Amino acid sequence: MRDLGAGFTYLLKGQRWVARHGKQYGFGLLPGLITLVLYTAALAGLALWGEDAVTWATPFAGDWSGPWRGFFRGFLTAVLFALALLLAVLTFTAVTLLMGQPFYENLSEKVDADVDPNGTVPESGLPLWRELWISARDSLRIVVRALLWGVLLFALGFVPLVGQTVVPVIGFFVTGFFLTEELTAVALQRRGVELRARLTLLRSRKTLVWGFGTPLGLAFLVPFVAVFLMPGAVAGATLLARELLDEETDGGDDDTAEDPEQEDVTQRSWR
Numbered sequence: 001m002r003d004l005g006a007g008f009t010y011l012l013k014g015q016r017w018v019a020r021h022g023k024q025y026g027f028g029l030l031p032g033l034i035t036l037v038l039y040t041a042a043l044a045g046l047a048l049w050g051e052d053a054v055t056w057a058t059p060f061a062g063d064w065s066g067p068w069r070g071f072f073r074g075f076l077t078a079v080l081f082a083l084a085l086l087l088a089v090l091t092f093t094a095v096t097l098l099m100g101q102p103f104y105e106n107l108s109e110k111v112d113a114d115v116d117p118n119g120t121v122p123e124s125g126l127p128l129w130r131e132l133w134i135s136a137r138d139s140l141r142i143v144v145r146a147l148l149w150g151v152l153l154f155a156l157g158f159v160p161l162v163g164q165t166v167v168p169v170i171g172f173f174v175t176g177f178f179l180t181e182e183l184t185a186v187a188l189q190r191r192g193v194e195l196r197a198r199l200t201l202l203r204s205r206k207t208l209v210w211g212f213g214t215p216l217g218l219a220f221l222v223p224f225v226a227v228f229l230m231p232g233a234v235a236g237a238t239l240l241a242r243e244l245l246d247e248e249t250d251g252g253d254d255d256t257a258e259d260p261e262q263e264d265v266t267q268r269s270w271r
Contacts, residue, residue, distance in 0.1 A: 007211020010243065014236020015229065017111060024107050028231025031100025036227050039088050039095075046084050051077045086150055089175065089217070092226055093182045094139035097234075101132055104234045108186045111238040115249045122191045131189070138185060138195045146178045176213030177202065179220070183213075183237035184244070191245070201244050212240055 018025040054076045061069050097104055112121045124131060153171045157163040181202055188198050202209050216233055220226040242249050 003205060003208035004211040007208045008215055010236045010240045011212050011216060013239055015232035017235040018232045024110055025231045027103050028107050031096050031103055032227035032230040035096045035099060046081060050080050089220055091143055093179055094143055096230060097182060098136055098139055101135060104186050107234055108238045111235045117248055117250045124190045142178055142181055149174045172214055172217055173210055175217040176210050179217050180209045180213035183233050184241045186234055187238040187241035205244060
């Protein structure tokens with residue numbers, strides 16, 4: 001249970017860090033705003049034309065009596081929108097991080113420089129195009145894993161009692177785990193930690209990961225919240241990554257810490 005609370009503390013520390021570094025926070029908002037506009041337009045389109053799509057896909061129900069046909073197609077429309085909303089929650093972080101790779105890389109580096117006792121910043125040494133390719137490839141793999149979990153949990157949702165109580169709780173923990181993987185990937189990828197090793201690392205401290213990612217996943221369900229929490233989530237995930245790798249961290253997250261942009265930072269490459 002201590003790890004569960006520690007994970008939530010890292011989430012709060014990340015939000016506090018960006019609150020003290022307004023410039024980094026402002027830049028970090030841009031990718032989330034762009035992604036939010038795209039996702040909102042897609043969901044609005046689905047809300048407007050989803051029923052028409054279901055009607056087109058179920059011609060066999062056209063001859064059913066009125067109440068049953070309406071109930072069946074209305075149910076499928078609701079399921080379609082629910083799945084789209086789940087997909088949006090699961091992929092929002094991945095898409096935002098991919099679109100804002102340079103912004104979030106810079107933010108994560110600033111956090112590392114701020115809290116490292118020696119002011120050192122791990123670097124991948126890879127060109128930007130290579131980092132973007134690795135990020136996109138790994139994000140796709142994570143999304144596929146998350147979708148498989150989503151389909152399984154959706155099917156279990158039809159089980160009486162369990163589907164309405166236990167399954168939603170499991171769903172939030174699963175979402176929290178994959179959100180944390182996506183966010184910590186910014187810092188861990190710079191350190192040369194590949195996807196399989198990242199997953200193993202996160203599974204070794206599941207309660208810590210859940211404490212960070214599950215409340216964040218719940219917050220992301222509220223419209224617009226994800227955009228404003230994303231910069232702080234990246235900062236907190238960087239601190240969490242340092243904890244997972246047992247890296248020494250000083251008091252750089254305290255309120256009296258100086259802005260790392262004003263410090264003389266010595267950088268070195270990590271292999």
